[in-house]
Amino acid sequence: MTVATDDTLPATPRALRDEMIVFVVMAVLLAAVPFTKIYPFFVMQALCFALLACAFNLLIGYGGLLSFGHAMFLGTAGYVSGHALKVWGLPPELGILAGTAAAAGLAVITGLIAIRRQGIYFAMITLALSQLLYFIYLQAPFTHGEDGIQGIPQGYLFGIFNLANPTILYYTVLAGFLFGFLVIFRAINSPFGEVLKAIRENEQRAISLGYKTDQYKLIAYILSGTLAGLAGALKVFVAQNASLTDVEVAMSGLIVLMTLVGGLGTVFGPVFGAFVIVAMQQYLSGLGQWVTVIQGSVFVICVLVFRRGVVGEFAHFFRRSL
């Protein structure tokens, strides 16, 4: 029996089509934000975290590797971008590039060490490396320790667009987010992504099929770290500072939280999770320390009730891939 190949493959093309539709809706909604009364800085911050969570999700959701130190990429890119903009006086595009490249370099080095181990050991190595880096940044002169790098100039993107203008800044951050998101989306749906999923599902079997799984895991790790770095570099323009909070272990935990709330291994889950968590921090900030308690409760509820995350449960219910 010969059947036309494309339309008889239900899972893949339908899933891709669904995801493309959701992507377009998401992009349109986000592009419309400056025309609404929504506070743009909240959305920009959420977008940076969304990209960060998506990068993290590429590693755990599709590669099965739990990194407990992803804040190191966010923080490193932030410091390097901040330093490049403020001290070296580089234009924004080069500042972003410098931060992202620094995160990529860091990912290569830490990746070569970490991917040799699996499961909890991998998580612990990434945690240890990020803590190591935290103490380096605490002591290093260029990070200004507890104070962080303050008052980072936003400058003119490509010498034309004034990033001090919130609307221009918003679209710049949105463009960065959409670019990073599409890179991840393509990576997931690429020949490489297929192998990565196979490794997540059954690494021993993938090895027995002749795949050198460490190489695939390393590439996924570097991609993830680099895009987390892009998020960190963009965040510098939004916050205009780079500080220790972005390298802290609590930040790494927050990334895990965002991804779990939205849905591990779903395309849009981390975006949703990041918006929920950032919104909670933004709009519940009047409650002070209670925000942490509420976050903890949300986490527990998610794990107990929405084990697949909010987007994951939704997709599962409609038997769709999102």
Add this chain to the structure above:
Amino acid sequence: MRGRGEICLADEFILETEGLTKEFAGFFAVRDVALKVRRGSIHALIGPNGAGKTTCFNLLTKFLKPSAGKILYKGQDITAMAPADVARLGLVRSFQISAVFPHLTALENVRVALQRQHGSSFDFWRSKSVLNQFNDRARELLNDVGLSEFADTPAVEMAYGRKRALEIATTLALDPEMMLLDEPMAGMGHEDIDKIAALIKRISAKYTILMVEHNLSVVANLSDIITVLTRGQVLAQGHYSELTKDERVKEAYLGAGHG
């Protein structure tokens, strides 16, 4: 040529071991095993529980490192090779617990294996639609093992016997020269056993097969030659008919109530 029973002196044996030993802190799970697997044959490795079959198997596929001894595949020393490299030489293993990629469809399972030989597996910037070129071959392979109607079913939703068939299809996709099957019938019902046995028999026309089996009756009709292991050592070797007459085998194996 790989015709069964054909003797070609230069490469009569596709896989050989010399003094293969695996020691776990003073305990010898496998001791001084010399195995010769004839090209084109179905060779079974049997023995009671704890005889060292699976350890031996893991040594051959490089998932364990031997404490001593040598493994030669097509005359090449593979003792120090990584498991993925051994697979690339055409020596491919299966697993005792059916090894499929549960959340990929049957077609995707086979495609992952087909994809490996075509070098595009690191391309994270290309659409996976380039993999559609493998769909026809994947369907052919699924058809060969009787799974054509399950192409789009996620492996996790398939019955146990079908998962094993899918695993074999995935292994065949690599176009191996030799297949190592770890208890292919483990945990199967009678009906499935017959189907998988027929499938193994059929594919053995093209491939050399070494399989570990717990159950003598399964290998009786299937194997050309049987090696019996007990306590990590080779007890006897020969055709089923010879082995059933062997007192030592009866005592160690059949006598133990596993017949």
